[in-house]
Amino acid sequence: MPTTHLLYLHGFRSSPHSAKARKVGARVQTQHPGVTWWCPQLPPSPREAMAMLMHGIATWPHESMAVVGSSLGGFYATFVAEQTLCRAVLLNPAIAPARDLQRYVGEQTAWHDPADHFFFKPEFVDELRALECGPVAEPHHYFAVIAKGDEVLDWREMTARYPGARIRLLEGSDHALSDFDAQIDEVFEFLQLA
Template sequence: MIIYIHGFASCGFGSKAQKFKEYFEEEIITISLPTIPNLAIDTLEQIIEFSLNKDENVYLIGSSLGGFYSLYLANKYDLKAVLINPAVNPWNTLHRYEGVEFVTNYYDNSRFEFTQSHINSLKNYKLEDLKNPQNFITLLQEEDEVLDFNEAAIKLEDTELIVEEGGSHSFDGIERYFRKINSFFYN
């Protein structure tokens, strides 16, 4: 089973999630996670442990904040993961929401509260030591308008690192990597 983990203020129905769903069909789930980091991680851990207890293979694809979650979970459970323009220090990048009463979801314009305590809770999942860098493919685009790709490139330099010129935070042309991802997971 592949779990697609969306980014901050997104959901499992976003355009990137749907592209993965079209390609991987029944092999992938694209769930919409709670906006509270501890609840999101707990939800993912329950799904992963349920699958592993049934002797199923689990693979992760995470984008942005979902890449941060994927990094933590893949390291914890020794899973393969693909990280797409991942946040590596989200407590720094999400500070722009300090003092904002409500954050708007990109998919349906619903609004949610994201507090300083939520930002601080992300530090509970900070990764100090990457156990098996060969379990990761990291896809970065230099023109990511939200995150500095250099932070991820430095932190994840021991993974299979692919850095493209241009692009965006959404990772333009992600479909070009579907076969590579499929081969990475299943071979």
Template sequence: MLLYIHGFNSSPLSEKGVVTARFMATHFASETLLQPQIPADIDEAIALLCGLTETAKASGEPLRFIGSSLGGFYATYLAERYGGHAVLINPAVSPQDLFEEFLGPQHNPYTGEDYLVEQHHRDALARYDSQAIANPDRFFVLLQTGDEVLDYRLALNKYHSCRLLIEPGGDHSFVGFEQHLPQIAAFLQLP
């Protein structure tokens, strides 16, 4: 199983989601790719992701994750809890510390969903935060220094013992992501 986890106010229809699906269909069509729409509610998101992971694990499938931004936070939690390998793209580090600016009304442009970000969402993020990386060999972290949303140095500090790819410039979307998909597939040990 490869579980692609999109970021905050995003969807599997984001550019990285679409490019990943196309790459998998072309090169690894026999592999299971899951790209769920992640609920805005943190506890619901974790329940969905854990359920998918537990089902795959119970059936003996290798666990593989790609997480972008907030999806990187979720992928970290899953890989630390269940095992497997995770590729993180400009991951959110301790996003509960950033949520002050997101409290209140939100709109997901992909799904059209309007919802509220409330204090309990921030508290939930804190509960699922992997403070330290216990299994650095499970992670490949892609960072671009020009990320205008998240400070890449926070991820560099948290994932310093992991495999890292740091590119100057770029932005939060990770410019040129598709060029790294063969390297990502190799790290995830896709057959």
């Protein structure tokens, strides 16, 4: 079934203004104008972020929706996909953010607007832990783009998290997927937008 609703989830300290989010959004709007597109600014609290997302997609048809998530957004996208059994594209997905983000507790600045500050509270680590899922129920619903050159996350850990999923393993690249233009066609082919 073609995808009629697409959710995009940005990463930690990122925003809907990230290069990948803007590229995906622009392509949806120009080539698939009938698709419902939502790329929200996620609050720092994982619990609040997930409550907002689940409320926002409550009326979406699960059988024809999909989610794309980058880094921490990939962790969130996995949770959403497990709840809805929708298709998911994961771009260098965070695997254990409760472990990895503990050292970021405190004042943070946003990548795309250094004037934008937020506080990453200690309890957010527990909120992340509460969103951890077991093995994915429908591996064929997942497509992960994983860079061996990711300077933030371990590609082996990312690959091992999604056995049976479709995986595009890039020999180089980086955490931001600076070469995303070379991957976007395969991402859209997997998403099967209406």
